[in-house]
Amino acid sequence: MSTLMERDSAYVANTYRRFPVEVVSGKGSLLWDTDGKRYIDLGSGIGVTAFGIADDAWQAAVTAQLGRVQHTSNLYYTEPCVALAERLCERTGMKRVFFGNSGAEANECAIKVARKYAAEHKGAEYSTVITLENSFHGRTLTTLAATGQDHFHELFQPLTPGFVHAPANDFAAMEALVAEHKVAGILMECVQGEGGVNSLELKYVRQVAELAAREDIVLMIDEVQTGNGRSGKLYAYEYYGIRPDVVTTAKGLGGGLPLGAAILGEKVADVLGFGDHGSTFGGNPVCCAGAVNVLDRIDDELLADVRRKSLYLFNELIKAKGVKSVSGMGLMIGIETKRPAAEVVAECRENGVLCLTAKHKVRLLPALNIPMELLEEAIAVIKAACAKEDRLCL
Numbered sequence: 001m002s003t004l005m006e007r008d009s010a011y012v013a014n015t016y017r018r019f020p021v022e023v024v025s026g027k028g029s030l031l032w033d034t035d036g037k038r039y040i041d042l043g044s045g046i047g048v049t050a051f052g053i054a055d056d057a058w059q060a061a062v063t064a065q066l067g068r069v070q071h072t073s074n075l076y077y078t079e080p081c082v083a084l085a086e087r088l089c090e091r092t093g094m095k096r097v098f099f100g101n102s103g104a105e106a107n108e109c110a111i112k113v114a115r116k117y118a119a120e121h122k123g124a125e126y127s128t129v130i131t132l133e134n135s136f137h138g139r140t141l142t143t144l145a146a147t148g149q150d151h152f153h154e155l156f157q158p159l160t161p162g163f164v165h166a167p168a169n170d171f172a173a174m175e176a177l178v179a180e181h182k183v184a185g186i187l188m189e190c191v192q193g194e195g196g197v198n199s200l201e202l203k204y205v206r207q208v209a210e211l212a213a214r215e216d217i218v219l220m221i222d223e224v225q226t227g228n229g230r231s232g233k234l235y236a237y238e239y240y241g242i243r244p245d246v247v248t249t250a251k252g253l254g255g256g257l258p259l260g261a262a263i264l265g266e267k268v269a270d271v272l273g274f275g276d277h278g279s280t281f282g283g284n285p286v287c288c289a290g291a292v293n294v295l296d297r298i299d300d301e302l303l304a305d306v307r308r309k310s311l312y313l314f315n316e317l318i319k320a321k322g323v324k325s326v327s328g329m330g331l332m333i334g335i336e337t338k339r340p341a342a343e344v345v346a347e348c349r350e351n352g353v354l355c356l357t358a359k360h361k362v363r364l365l366p367a368l369n370i371p372m373e374l375l376e377e378a379i380a381v382i383k384a385a386c387a388k389e390d391r392l393c394l
């Protein structure tokens with residue numbers, strides 16, 4: 001009998017460099033592998049299992065819907081999809097929602113909205129979308145074109161044309177691109193997640209938002225990773241005091257089931273009409289029933305708790321041996337370590353704590369409701385792993 005790892009490498013496409021852990025089950029912020037080893041989960045499936053693994057309330061909402069109807073297609077009305085759209089609009093002040101199944105699809109929708117809006121209001125030649133260098137917006141050919149990291153592009157040419165990339169936090173560069181190109185939209189993450197957990201500067205984001213409003217450019221904020229309470233606000237753009245035209249989100253929204261959303265503001269709410277866009281699975285009732293449960297639990301109390309835990313993590317890490325800097329927002333944290341991040345993550349895993357990396361940093365995306373005791377236990381392991389080479393060097 002070959003092992004799970006051997007069967008995976010024989011039959012599953014080789015696109016993932018997986019960690020050597022065979023996950024069998026979990027509960028909340030704990031996972032167990034085939035050997036019965038326990039791990040504290042600080043990655044939550046890359047910011048997806050917002051309330052942890054097999055969370056009771058989420059599971060009840062999902063299984064109740066599963067027993068009623070699991071799929072209808074978008075030819076019919078279902079309650080969870082409408083209930084979720086209502087809630088998203090009420091909580092953001094935005095007007096309509098298009099549902100897909102992933103972050104990339106949410107961004108695809110946003111880009112289509114920006115291009116159609118521009119075509120109708122300014123002319124079809126206004127098709128360029130500006131994104132930021134070092135951004136990440138997805139893996140489809142269009143969202144790869146949007147992603148401002150060349151190494152993702154090299155072997156997949158030609159990508160969708162009409163994307164240019166601006167250096168982050170350089171408003172003059174953004175102004176120059178807007179002057180040079182016929183621009184439909186600007187798409188950016190408030191905190192670049194995959195790019196290394198880097199927050200955009202307050203002044204820059206406000207200037208870009210003002211420029212977009214002035215030039216009638218569709219401002220799209222990618223909250224696939226930062227959204228749904230992860231930042232300590234429902235959406236990270238709230239920290240910047242801006243009003244985007246489109247907010248895209250996914251990851252934590254479904255609590256572990258595939259769900260993406262493009263939330264449309266007043267300016268673009270009615271851009272898409274019958275037949276302009278669609279998705280067979282989009283707005284699936286089971287995924288949406290889970291998401292309604294997730295969203296209803298992201299209340300002021302939970303958000304305050306996320307910010308409290310964030311402060312605790314920043315305070316612990318900033319003074320820890322072997323830590324060069326700490327970045328991020330809420331429970332989305334990047335740690336620049338003296339040791340290579342991959343080594344720190346491997347050592348934490350050996351010692352029962354699962355972390356992620358983002359570029360050269362260790363990245364933490366724990367469940368929003370991770371118990372304080374588990375966070376304390378995990379941070380001790382991380383601090384020890386960060387400090388290690390220091391000790392060896394002495």
Ligand SMILES: *Cc1c(COP(=O)(O)O)cnc(C)c1O
Nearest residue numbers: 102103104136137138193224225
């Ligand atoms: C993960 C991510 C995406 C892509 O989401 P998928 O669900 O993998 O398609 C897009 N944008 C950001 C900011 C992300 O973090």
